[in-house]
Amino acid sequence: MAEEATKTPKREKIPRQPMPEQEPKVRAKNFDEVPFGYSPETAMKEAERCLQCKKPSCVPGCPVGIDIPGFIKLIKEGEFTQSIRKLWEMNSLPAVCGRVCPQEIQCEGLCIVGKKGDPVAIGNLERFAADWERENGTGALPPKADPTGKKVAVVGSGPAGLTVAGDLIAKGHDVTVFEAFHKPGGVLLYGIPEFRLPKEIVAQEVNFLERLGVKVECNQVVGRTITVDELFEEGYDAVFVGVGAGLPTFLNVPGKNLIGIYSANEYLTRSNLMKAYRFPEYDTPIIRGKNVVTLGAGNVAMDSARTALRLGAEKSRIVYRRSRVEVPARSAEVHHAEEEGVEFFFLAAPTKFIGDDKGRVVGMECLKMELGEPDASGRRRPVAIDGSEFELECDLVIVAVGTGANPLLTRSTEGLELNKWGYIQVEEKTNKTTKKGVWAGGDIVTGSATVILAMGAGRIAANSIHDYLTWGW
Numbered sequence: 001m002a003e004e005a006t007k008t009p010k011r012e013k014i015p016r017q018p019m020p021e022q023e024p025k026v027r028a029k030n031f032d033e034v035p036f037g038y039s040p041e042t043a044m045k046e047a048e049r050c051l052q053c054k055k056p057s058c059v060p061g062c063p064v065g066i067d068i069p070g071f072i073k074l075i076k077e078g079e080f081t082q083s084i085r086k087l088w089e090m091n092s093l094p095a096v097c098g099r100v101c102p103q104e105i106q107c108e109g110l111c112i113v114g115k116k117g118d119p120v121a122i123g124n125l126e127r128f129a130a131d132w133e134r135e136n137g138t139g140a141l142p143p144k145a146d147p148t149g150k151k152v153a154v155v156g157s158g159p160a161g162l163t164v165a166g167d168l169i170a171k172g173h174d175v176t177v178f179e180a181f182h183k184p185g186g187v188l189l190y191g192i193p194e195f196r197l198p199k200e201i202v203a204q205e206v207n208f209l210e211r212l213g214v215k216v217e218c219n220q221v222v223g224r225t226i227t228v229d230e231l232f233e234e235g236y237d238a239v240f241v242g243v244g245a246g247l248p249t250f251l252n253v254p255g256k257n258l259i260g261i262y263s264a265n266e267y268l269t270r271s272n273l274m275k276a277y278r279f280p281e282y283d284t285p286i287i288r289g290k291n292v293v294t295l296g297a298g299n300v301a302m303d304s305a306r307t308a309l310r311l312g313a314e315k316s317r318i319v320y321r322r323s324r325v326e327v328p329a330r331s332a333e334v335h336h337a338e339e340e341g342v343e344f345f346f347l348a349a350p351t352k353f354i355g356d357d358k359g360r361v362v363g364m365e366c367l368k369m370e371l372g373e374p375d376a377s378g379r380r381r382p383v384a385i386d387g388s389e390f391e392l393e394c395d396l397v398i399v400a401v402g403t404g405a406n407p408l409l410t411r412s413t414e415g416l417e418l419n420k421w422g423y424i425q426v427e428e429k430t431n432k433t434t435k436k437g438v439w440a441g442g443d444i445v446t447g448s449a450t451v452i453l454a455m456g457a458g459r460i461a462a463n464s465i466h467d468y469l470t471w472g473w
Contacts, residue, residue, distance in 0.1 A: 016118035017046040024339035028309045031194040031277050034336060040080070043128040047076035050120050053112055058122065061110040063456025064163070066090045068107055072125055084133040087126060088142045092166030092209060093159065093455065095134065095201045096188060098127025101452040102330050134204055141212060145172035150469040153178060153236040155222045155409065158186025159451045160242035160442030162206065163458030164465070165214045171466050175213070176236075178220040180243075181273065187244055187443075188451070190273040191265075193303050195310070196333075199272070223409035228438060238437050238465045241424065242458065245443035247404040251295065255353030260287055260361040264296070264304045264400035271307050289396025290314045293364060295350060296400035297322070298448075302333040304398040305342045316342050317392070321349040321369050321382040347371070349382065351389070353397065364392050403448050413438075423447060430464035431457055439465055 021027070021035040038046065050072045058068045067086055074083035087094045103109070103123035111119035150173045154161045157179040165175045183189055185202040210216060220226060222243075231239055248263030250256055267286070275282035292308040294301050297320035308316045318337070320327065323346050327334060338344070347369040354363035368388035371380035405422035415435035417425040424440040426433055431441045441457030443449060 014045060014049050016049065016121055017042050017124075019121070019124050024336075024341070027195065028306075028340040031310055033198050034195050037131055038124055038128040040078070040128075040132070043075050043125060043132075044078060046121050046125060047072045049113055050076070051112055057110040057112060058107040058120075061106040061108075063106070063452050064090050064459050066107075066126075068122055071129060072120065072122070075125055075129060080129060080132045081137060083129040084137065085142060087129055090459075091126075091455070092163060093205050094126050095130035095205055096159070096197065097452055097455070098123050098125075098130055099197050099201070100192060100450075102450055104331060106452065141208075142170070144170050144212065147174070148172040148469065150174065150238070151176070151236045152465060152469075153231045153239045154242065155228070155239065156180075156186055156242035156244060156442075156444075157184035157206070157216065158242055158244050158442060158454060159188060160454040160458040160461075161186065161240065162209060163455040164240045164242065164439075164441070164462045166209050166212070167459060167462035168465060169209065169212045169214050171462075173466070173469060176215040176217060178222050178226075179216060179218045180221045182218050183273070184216050184218060186242075187246075190269040191300065191303070193268065193272055193307050194277070195306070196303065221408070223412040228409070228413045228435075232437065237469055238439070240458075240461055240465065241409065241433070241438060241440040241444060242442045242454070243406065243409055243444050245403045245405050245423070245448050247406045248399070249402045249404055250399055251350060251401065253350055253352050255355055255361070258353050258355040258361040259359050260289065260395055261353060261397045261399065262287070264294070264300045264398050265403060267304055267398050268300070268307065271311070277307070277311060286311070287396050288312050289394070291394050292316045292396045292398065293392060293394040294318050294398040294400055296320065296402070297327045297329055297334075297344075298400065298402075299329045299333055300448075301398075301400035302329045302337045302342075304400050306337055306340060308396070308398070309340055309342065313396075317345060317394075318342060319345045319348050319350065319364075319366060319392070321347065322379060323347055323371060326371075326379045345392070347382065348390075349384070354391070361394060361397055364394055364397065366390055366392060403443075405444055405447075421447070429460070431461035432464060437468075 019035045052069050056069050071083045071086040107122045108119040152175050154165050154177045157177050169175045184206045188202045248265045270276045270286045274284040276284035276286035288311045292313040294305040305316045348366045350364050352365045356362045367384045369382040372383040375381040417434040431439045433440050439461040441461045442454035
């Protein structure tokens with residue numbers, strides 16, 4: 001006990017280890033990943049800060065239930081291979097989660113060390129373990145259960161679908177993932193820019209699952225090229241639907257159809273998946289505005305505004321109808337955007353888009369707002385201030401105010417109950433749908449949310465599917 005008493009103060013005095021990253025003026029002109037990652041020495045030093053709590057409060061904050069003290073202890077001891085194996089027990093995508101999860105409001109937000117100072121950098125350490133394995137590991141795979149002879153179809157290769165695939169292949173089931181695009185990864189591939197999540201990382205995480213035995217079929221639009229019912233006819237015993245929420249939302253204001261107004265979904269897909277940022281190597285058309293406005297203030301809006309800078313914008317501005325306090329984006333993403341030169345116009349909302357004689361957007365009229373009473377989301381509702389109109393010049397507008405449920409699959413699948421917004425209804429504790437043998441999770445159930453929440457939904461569904469395949473409905 002005396003020895004422990006002398007160690008604890010030393011551990012608590014270690015400051016949180018910053019992750020080195022590109023300088024803002026440099027990175028705003030390239031698509032290379034912003035943070036460089038920890039060195040082994042830095043990772044081990046940061047891992048020393050963990051108190052190894054007997055009842056860790058960080059673990060309940062993780063939607064997939066990672067043994068956080070366990071993997072951090074192994075990093076502290078220099079057992080990096082064992083650390084990634086500990087992560088793999090609950091997470092098939094640690095390199096992704098270490099980069100894009102909102103740790104500040106989940107695991108790190110509940111860290112005891114953070115009560116008196118900065119929390120342990122759990123996300124940075126998760127990223128380190130995954131990156132170290134990719135660069136230095138033996139390639140050895142975690143164990144799998146014996147084959148069960150059961151077949152599962154996973155529709156969509158985003159974070160929910162990949163989690164289901166990873167969990168069920170480990171339990172011995174035969175798993176095939178059906179992806180509509182020409183590459184797997186879903187929103188990880190088309191929605192998140194290279195500078196935040198390199199596509200090589202996504203490809204390697206998918207390759208890990210393929211090496212475990214997961215089969216991936218691309219260019220398969222379930223609901224068009226094949227239906228859910230036809231999957232059952234082909235011998236699949238269960239189907240998981242994780243198609244995301246990719247239907248763009250536009251503002252119903254005058255001028256919305258002018259040339260130069262993109263949905264964030266299309267803008268980021270053209271840049272990320274279709275490689276428009278690598279012109280002329282990839283000849284994907286995209287408008288490269290000089291004076292860009294992004295509407296919204298979530299992570300997608302930050303990605304869009306920062307992408308615009310890298311595509312040559314002289315001004316990249318975000319217009320948001322609430323105040324800074326209500327911004328839903330991760331604080332790290334807002335911080336990086338501001339460092340790179342993105343300007344913020346808070347408490348403002350567009351009332352119309354202004355076009356020239358060729359039908360191209362050249363400006364936007366806005367109203368100033370003030371915050372009223374809280375709405376259904378719990379945030380204070382923005383209220384327009386009469387007579388406060390002002391104009392912003394712009395030659396490109398990116399609308400990042402949310403997405404809806406794409407009805408392609410649900411319209412072709414009888415027996416799926418939907419809510420009033422078109423999202424699939426599921427049982428809370430199992431993610432079963434109203435159609436026998438079909439589960440769903442991620443954004444097609446909740447609407448747009450985070451990667452890790454989609455993975456958590458996939459974990460719930462995978463456990464329920466395994467029970468069904470083992471014991472029956």
